[in-house]
Amino acid sequence: MLGQPFSARAALLSPFDRLIHDRKRTVELFEFDYQLEMYKPAAKRRWGYFALPILYGDRLVGKLDATADRKAGMLRVDAIHHDVVFDTTMTAAVDREIRDLAHWLELVLALPGRTHRKLPEPGPPAARPSRQAGSASAGRRRRSAES
Numbered sequence: 001m002l003g004q005p006f007s008a009r010a011a012l013l014s015p016f017d018r019l020i021h022d023r024k025r026t027v028e029l030f031e032f033d034y035q036l037e038m039y040k041p042a043a044k045r046r047w048g049y050f051a052l053p054i055l056y057g058d059r060l061v062g063k064l065d066a067t068a069d070r071k072a073g074m075l076r077v078d079a080i081h082h083d084v085v086f087d088t089t090m091t092a093a094v095d096r097e098i099r100d101l102a103h104w105l106e107l108v109l110a111l112p113g114r115t116h117r118k119l120p121e122p123g124p125p126a127a128r129p130s131r132q133a134g135s136a137s138a139g140r141r142r143r144s145a146e147s
Contacts, residue, residue, distance in 0.1 A: 008056055008057030008058075008089075008090075008093070009056075009057070009093060010054065010055065010056045010090070010093035010094045010096065010097045011054075011055045011056075011097060012052045012053075012054060012055075012064055012097050012098070012101060013052060013053040013054070013055055014052070015034075015036040015050060015051070015052065015053070016036075017053070019053075019055070019060075020032070020034050020053050020060070023035060026060070030059065030060045032053070032060035032083060033083075034047075034051075034053055034060070034063065036050070036051075037049060037050075037051065038050055046081075047063045047065055047079075047081050048063070048065030048066075048078060048079065049065075049067070051063040051064060051065045051081070052064040052066070054080075054094055054097075056090050056093060056094065059084070060083070061082070061083055061084045061086070061090065061094075062080060062081050062082045062083045062084070062086070062094075063080075063081040063083075064077070064079075064080055064081075064094075064098065065077070065078040065079040065080070065081065066078060066098070066101075068105055068107060069107075070107075073107055073108055074107055074108050074109070074110045075098075075101065075102040075105055075107040075108070075109050075110065076110045077098060077109070077110065077111050077112060078112070079112070080094065080098075
């Protein structure tokens with residue numbers, strides 16, 4: 001990978017990811033305002049109960065407000081909050097990450113204003129995260145330790 005041109009990709013981060021853990025630093029470095037709102041009253045939330053920061057390339061670009069409804073078997077996307085304007089490439093990459101998340105959770109993806117339907121597999125098995133590998137952040141920690 002070294003020596004090759006940088007190619008932007010999207011990633012959904014945990015609200016506990018070290019990249020955004022220090023709120024003041026996140027605002028200063030990335031101009032990204034984020035706060036985990038699960039302890040706020042619903043009426044005071046801006047982004048949702050457990051919104052996931054969206055990383056695209058080297059920029060934090062938005063937040064995903066989604067709910068995993070296990071009883072209904074659905075990952076409901078309540079909102080995608082854009083901190084910057086998403087172009088078509090960025091939108092496709094973020095949509096792919098959301099589909100991958102639904103697949104990993106073994107839930108049907110439910111998008112606002114769309115019919116709830118089972119989506120096709122998000123790509124070749126090697127490109128998808130393994131459920132046995134644990135959380136996404138555990139995978140990142142493992143890769144960081146191997147570097």
